[in-house]
Amino acid sequence: MSNSQTGSEGVAAAAKAQAVDMKLEVVIVPVSDVDRAKQFYASLGWRLDVDIAKSDQFRVVHFTPPGSQCSVLFGKGVSTAEPGSAQGLHLIVSDVVAAHAELVERGIDVSEVFHDAGGLFHRGDEEGRVSGPQPERRSYGSFASFSDPDGNGWVFQEVTSRLPGRADSPVTSFTSPTGLAGALRRAAAAHGEHEKLTGQHDDNWPDWYAEYMVSEQSGAPRPT
Known part of the structure; x- marks a missing residue:
């Protein structure tokens, strides 16, 4: 098989795959204490969708953040990952200062609002955090972070204007x-x-x- 054949087949396969929507629906968060985690995510103001226990060894709890099309699932017998190992889970908000204030009002331990110095934060370098929102409030530039009781890490990221490739159409919703x-x-x-x-x-x-x-x-x- 030639390289040109391989490339042509790859393009054809990609075009075929793009005809089917693939919507991220659920993210699994590994926890050690289901009731404690349920109380925490409820305290964020997230919607409880499901709490089903089929046996002593299997339980599923399902929460959805406000305005999100993707939900969070945790429980017993649903993941072999180490509790607290989920990191960098991003929650996109239109106003990071307001989102931060809401969590403080709810009694959640949340970091100060900060911005990223030259990509250091996204490489895992805590020293990349600079206090306060991005000075010009550029989209994708301002953050705040918090963790659940097991240490699973969440990040608020302020997005007010999408990059062109992240918008499917000019329809506003x-x-x-x-x-x-x-x-x-x-x-x-x-x-x-x-x-x-x-x-x-x-x-x-x-x-x-x-x-x-x-x-x-x-x-x-x-x-x-």
Whole structure:
């Protein structure tokens, strides 16, 4: 078989695979004490979907974070991984400061909001953390972290504008009232700057807001 044949077959296989949606539905988190973990994830304000025990050796607990299409599963007899070994689980939020404040209010031990110095944090170097949000609040640049009682590690990451490759279409959708409210606040602030630049009131602000929000989610250039 030639290299050209192999490459052609690979392209064909990839094209065929892309015709089928593959949606990440559940992430398994290994825990040592199911009831303790259940209490913790409930205290985050996450929705309890399932708690089923079929025997003394098998139990499944299923939680979903607000606005998430992917859920978290833990229990007894569901994983051979070491409790606490799940690390770097990312929760995407539109406002990391607000998300941090909510966890503090709920009594959760959460780190300060920080940003990444030159990719060091993502390489596992704690010294890469710099206190405070990313100075320009660039999307993907601001974080906060916390752990469950077993030490499974979670990270808030602030994303307000998706990279072009991470958006499927220019259709704007929001999975929660909080996400929509945050987008409206950002659009209002940007529109205020727009009116300062033009020096006049914009009577067409609803259309401007709509264009801003669609562009923000699709990764396209935003109106100025």
